[in-house]
Amino acid sequence: MQVLCCEDDFECWRDQARQLLRQDIAPHAVVWEDRDHRQLFASEPLPASTPMAGPTAQATRIPARLLDELKRAAQYRVSGRWNLLYRVLWRVAMGERQAMLAGDRDGSELQRRIKSVSREAHHLHAFVRFHPVMGRGGLDYVAWHEPAHDILASASLHFAERLGRQRWLIVSSRDAVWYDGETLHHRQPCPADWAALAESVRDNADPLWQTYYSSIFNPARLNSKVMQGHMPLRFWAGLPEGRVIPALMSRARAGAQKDGQAEAVASKSGKVIRSAAYAKDDSFAGAKPDAKRPD
Amino acid sequence: MELIDKLTVLADAAKYDASCASSGAPKRSSKGKDGIGATNGMGICHSYTPDGRCVSLLKILLTNFCLYDCQYCVNRRSSDVPRARFTPEEVIKLTLDFYQRNYVSGLFLSSGIIQSPDYTMEQLIRVAKVLREEHQFRGYIHLKTIPEADPALIAEAGRYADRLSVNIELPSPDSLIRLAPEKQLVSITDAMGTIESASQESRSDKRAPKFAPGGQSTQMIVGADASDDSRILHTAESLYGQYRLRRVYYSAFSPIPNSPASVPMQAPPLLREHRLYQADFLLRGYGFKVKELIGAQGNLPLDIDPKLAWALANRDIFPVDLNLAEPQLIARIPGIGVRSAERIVSLRRLKRIRFEDVARLRCVIEKAKPFIITSDYHPPQATLESNVLRRQLSDQPAQMALWG
Structure with a gap:
């Protein structure tokens, strides 16, 4: 049994998975540990893969859609999240295409995670509440938002489409995104001064x-x-x-x-309104309270 | 009057309009541009109020002063409600502020009729025009159209708005005469016709300026008159056909303070409104016709949804073999939606569909069970009488009332 860790980073996991596939290592022979719960005996580095004879050497062919789906499902926070992804990848690479479909045991879990992740992105787009900060810290708007999955980096550009050139910051306890009017920056963990700024406005009423x-x-x-x-x-x-x-x-x-x-x-x-003529009088715009309300 | 007091009154006055949709607009983005606002066709629900309704737009009246005396409306001239009027600038400021704080995705502006229909319509247009032209606002704008306004004004409104709507108000012309004496069915349908032909013109010529790209919608009040569901849905069906409406909204009549004797004191069950929305969804998305959904009885059943009612009335079609049936028929099975039907069809290209596959698709399996056949399953209930099956599947078992 190989024990691996990819620091919850998709590109890192992808490299590891590619190597494992080349070495024909089945899903039951490998386990990924979570970044935050790494065990003491953990991870030996992956044995260096035998150098490929060339770019043509048995490149694994998988549908382009699968890569995109694995990437999205990887944002779902659950312990052992990488193991399912490798099992799906392995099965599809072996020719079992239904492993990525909702009717399959693994596929249905994959699709469920993708759905939750996209729902969480909708929650971000819906429930972020920006507080105006009038240029403080070089920013126009600041928000605190706590998503349940790792969606801040991938789903935040939406706000650049809404807010044009304005500068804004969204902070969570795990990470943060900052838009400087032109470019989106992602920081993990969130810098302390950003967190302090967001903390100072998060309870403002309106x-x-x-x-x-x-x-x-x-x-x-x-x-x-x-x-x-x-x-x-x-x-x-x-x-x-x-x-x-x-x-x-x-x-x-x-x-x-x-x-x-x-x-x-x-x-x-x-x-x-007693008569039609009365309603034509523009001056009643600020209507004076002249009638008592019956109880 | 302070802005906050006006907002208190004019949001309350707008709540009886059910629509808050921000969907159907073309894709617009402010990324890297001056101004603000984006639309993506889908719409976003930014909040939900404790009545379970979505808050997507800032939905307000410009004023609730009104010359008309529509009996079902809280703002009718004989109603003893507090009155207020926003200036266009106040509405613009509120829209931009709420938009930037991410409370809403745009504005839904309506108004009581003041001075004249044309004057009122001009005021509504002015708000939209300043938002679009001076503030380069690219968010969603829905304008309520005053049916009696000059068609030229309606045409102008469509250049700034994503969606226009004219309310049909009541399901029958007689009720309209009785309850909304100043309104006329013909001006309402004429306005819908004006919108549809302007929209058609703009669609047919790619270089023409866009006209209300989110289409038009309308609202019908349910339970303010005696019209049955058949009447309501037939009216909706003909509006969908004639004016290409995107949506018909059904608003259960909500009793209003100091209600006149001409309208009921009691609200209709919200469940009735819900069943109408379900039936409407089947008309728009599943190719059902009203006459299939409503038989001679005139009203939709309340204890079961309209799709299940249709299936129980058409037992000869069922059970349906999921490995063989046309996708359209699969989508007509109770508990299986269009999306699940598509998934079943793509899965069966790879393997035979088994019962557990359907269960995994998160269909409403209890509802679907009596109506499907898979490679390893044949429903034992296939021979059960429809009324027995109905009792088993109803949302509120009738027996409960005895103890509840």
């Missing part, structure tokens, strides 16, 4: 957004199960709106379900 969120919610349709299914609890702490959710839910349960109006609106006085 009354406008919290107001919008509270007002667009329809308390007559309370359905927290669906909300939590789409927006897992682990993200709430990072969302300014996450802090108003418990209060909104408990007020909705306590009786606001009669109609859909937000409580903050119900407490303001109303205004019936």
Whole structure:
């Protein structure tokens, strides 16, 4: 049994896997250890591969799609993540193409990991909350975001498409990405001063957004199960709106379900428009509270 | 009035519009450019409110002052609600700020009718125009179209917006006359026609400026009148056919404060709205026709989904052999979606499909079981009567009510 470690780096694993394939080493004869849980007796270096006779020598042929899928599945954080990847690679190289398909035992696990990784990238795109820092540290926006998989480096360029030339930083406890207006930089581990900057803004509230969120919610349709299914609890702490959710839910349960109006609106006085002509008067834009709301 | 107070009122006033989709726009990017905003065709849900709805766009009214008196609407002129009005600049500032903080992917702007339909439409267009031209905003813009506005204004709106929508409001013309006295079905469908022909023109000529590339959508209120599901879905089906609508949204009538006597006090079950969305999905994505989904009974069943109901009414087609059947038929099996059907077809090129293969695809296997044959499986329930099977498969077993 060979014990290997690839430092959770895909290119490193790929080199190792390529060598193992050339040496005909089956998946059950090799195990990769996780970077963070390396055992004491661990890894002897891979025996130097016999130099190839030339570039033509039995290059393993695998579908291009497989390489891309292995790379994506490699971002899935789970202990022993590299072993499955080698088993799939081995089986496909041996001609068992279904090993990469969802109907297969290994393939279904591979596809499940890819799906989770891509879901986590969507979570990044959805739930990052940028705080404006007005040029502090040469930056326009800073966010703290905690993804469950190693997606920060591969999925963050999305924000350069959204924010044009603006400069931003996204920090997690494992790594960080910084966009300087032109280029994306990935750092692992995250530099301490970046972490400190992100830490200083991560709990900032935003009354406008919290107001919008509270007002667009329809308390007559309370359905927290669906909300939590789409927006897992682990993200709430990072969302300014996450802090108003418990209060909104408990007020909705306590009786606001009669109609859909937000409580903050119900407490303001109303205004019936008496005639069509009245509505033409532009000056009522800032409507004075002249009518008492009936109880 | 402070901006935050206006936002309180004008977001609340906008919540009865169900759509918050930011999909269907062409790919745009601001990478390396001045300005901000991107679209990728898919849309992003940036948050979810505790009602389970997605927050994708800043969805607000420009004003909730309104000349019209539509009975189902919280903003009708006879309604005693707080009123407010944003300036276009305030909406622009909010949109850009919310966008950059990554709260939303764009703006969905609607309005009560003030002064005149044309004046109101001009105000909406102005917001979109300044966002696009002065701020080079490339995010998603959805503009509500005022049906009575000049077609030239609708054509202008389509140059700035990714999506336009005109609400059909109610499933039948009679209900519209009764509940929305100022609205006319003909102006609503004319506006849809204006949008569709402008869109067609732009699609047929590659050099022509883009016109609302995300297409048009509409909304129907469910449960404010007595229309049954058959009526609702037939209306939707004809709108999809005539005006190439991307989506019809169904909004369960939500009781509003100080509700007039002309509309119900009770909300319809949200489950009914859910079943309508499921049926609509089958119309758009699976090639079903309304008459297949709804028989003589007029309403969709609530205890089972419409695809299962269709399968139970067509037992002679089932069970279907997954190793032999056409992909379209596989996608019609309850519990198996289009995506899983594709996967089954690609897998069967390599091997015979076995029961465990289907289970691994994360289909809803309990639902699919009675309707499939694989190389190692034949459903024991194949001979079971449909009503027995229905009881076994229903979402809410009828017996529960006795103890619940």
